[in-house]
Amino acid sequence: MxxxxxxxxxxxxxxxxxxxxxxxxxxxxxxxxxxxxxxxxxxxxxxxxxxxxxxxxxxxxxxxxxxxxxxxxxxxxxxxxxxxxxxxxxxxxxxxxxxxxxxxxxxxxxxxxxxxxxxxxxxxxxxxxxxxxxxxxxxETTRVIAERRLRSLRSLGATLTTADSRLKVLQAVEERLAENPFDLPFTLIYLFRDDGSAVLAASSGIPPGHPLAPVELRLQNDVWDLTRIWRGEESFPLDVSERSDLPAGA
Structure with missing residues (x-):
């Protein structure tokens, strides 16, 4: 300098x-x-x-x-x-x-x-x-974000220890993820049926029925690409940057 x-x-x-x-x-x-x-x-x-x-x-x-x-x-x-x-x-x-x-x-x-x-x-x-x-x-960006994410994981883990049914597990996940909108501005959890269709089981940040949170989804749909998950892919990114109606986090 x-x-x-x-x-x-x-x-x-x-x-x-x-x-x-x-x-x-x-x-x-x-x-x-x-x-x-x-x-x-x-x-x-x-x-x-x-x-x-x-x-x-x-x-x-x-x-x-x-x-x-x-x-x-x-x-x-x-x-x-x-x-x-x-x-x-x-x-x-x-x-x-x-x-x-x-x-x-x-x-x-x-x-x-x-x-x-x-x-x-x-x-x-x-x-x-x-x-x-x-x-x-x-x-202190790295420290603040790391500590915040660790708190979320600890909170989720502590809550899940007392969840003794699928319903309670889903409720616990929904509540704990909603506590950290900075890192998780919205989340959706779908459960597959045998025919490949899916039902919304938990959500945070956007309500059920939102255009991106339909209560039910067919395997082939225009909202979320379920076919890749149905085929066994564990994770892949989706670009939602053009959606102006979604919470954006921090």
């Missing part, structure tokens, strides 16, 4: 040539660039964005164009989530703190469920006034 910053024509940006930057900004940037911890800082009223190598995975395809961009232009998809926090820093000179905050970032070309623990701290300029914000951040 240091090399990228040196190669940037800062004189053509609102920040002006790097030689004219205030000492306070230069000191903060030195700390930022030499740290191996995820960090970024914003400077000026438009909160022009600087970051280090450790922060690059968070940016995804927004790197390297992100360097020097106004923060609102860089992160329009989460601006409503972070605007108030940044105003607290700039207006009041107070730091903020969030643990595992959900932010739907579009860093890979699509909205992505991500979680971050971070603090926004004020950066004062050479005059003593707040002129920027410093952020140390840890992305």
């Amino acid at each position: 240091a090399q990228l910053m040196r190669g940037r024509d800062w004189a053509s940006t609102p920040l002006g040539p790097a030689q004219s930057w205030p000492t306070s900004l230069k000191v903060a940037l030195r700390l930022l660039l030499t740290s191996r911890f995820e960090m970024w800082l914003g400077w000026g009223p438009d909160i022009h964005f600087f970051y280090n190598d450790a922060y690059r995975p968070t940016l995804g395809i927004k790197h390297p164009q992100a360097l020097g961009m106004p923060t609102q232009a860089l992160w329009p998809e989460i601006w409503d989530d972070i605007k108030g926090r940044l105003e607290t820093v700039y207006r009041n000179g107070e730091a903020t703190w969030d643990r595992a905050l959900l932010l739907l970032l579009e860093r890979n070309g699509y909205p992505e469920e991500t979680y971050h623990t971070f603090s926004y701290s004020p950066l004062t300029g050479d005059t003593g006034e707040v002129e920027g914000v410093f952020c140390a951040v840890t992305e």
Whole structure:
């Protein structure tokens, strides 16, 4: 990142040539660039964005164009989530703190469920006034999602230990899966009859009778491809991305 910053024509940006930057900004940037911890800082009223190598995975395809961009232009998809926090820093000179905050970032070309623990701290300029914000951040997406899924499995397992009939098993599965709409926005469980037709036995996220949740299905139908399962395939993906009437999860 240091090399990228040196190669940037800062004189053509609102920040002006790097030689004219205030000492306070230069000191903060030195700390930022030499740290191996995820960090970024914003400077000026438009909160022009600087970051280090450790922060690059968070940016995804927004790197390297992100360097020097106004923060609102860089992160329009989460601006409503972070605007108030940044105003607290700039207006009041107070730091903020969030643990595992959900932010739907579009860093890979699509909205992505991500979680971050971070603090926004004020950066004062050479005059003593707040002129920027410093952020140390840890992305916790993997941990949060893994723990959530593990809780679902534990809850399901605990409930099934007391289910002593097929009806109770289906009820338990339906109830436990409905508790995690982030990972399982909708589920359908069909039971086959001897002739290959199927009956809806449990569902979550969408009600029985929904266009994609018919109470009964023939082996050949226009809703779900039952023939592959009937032939013995254990699992295969189905594309429902064009359906606008389905819950989408996180």
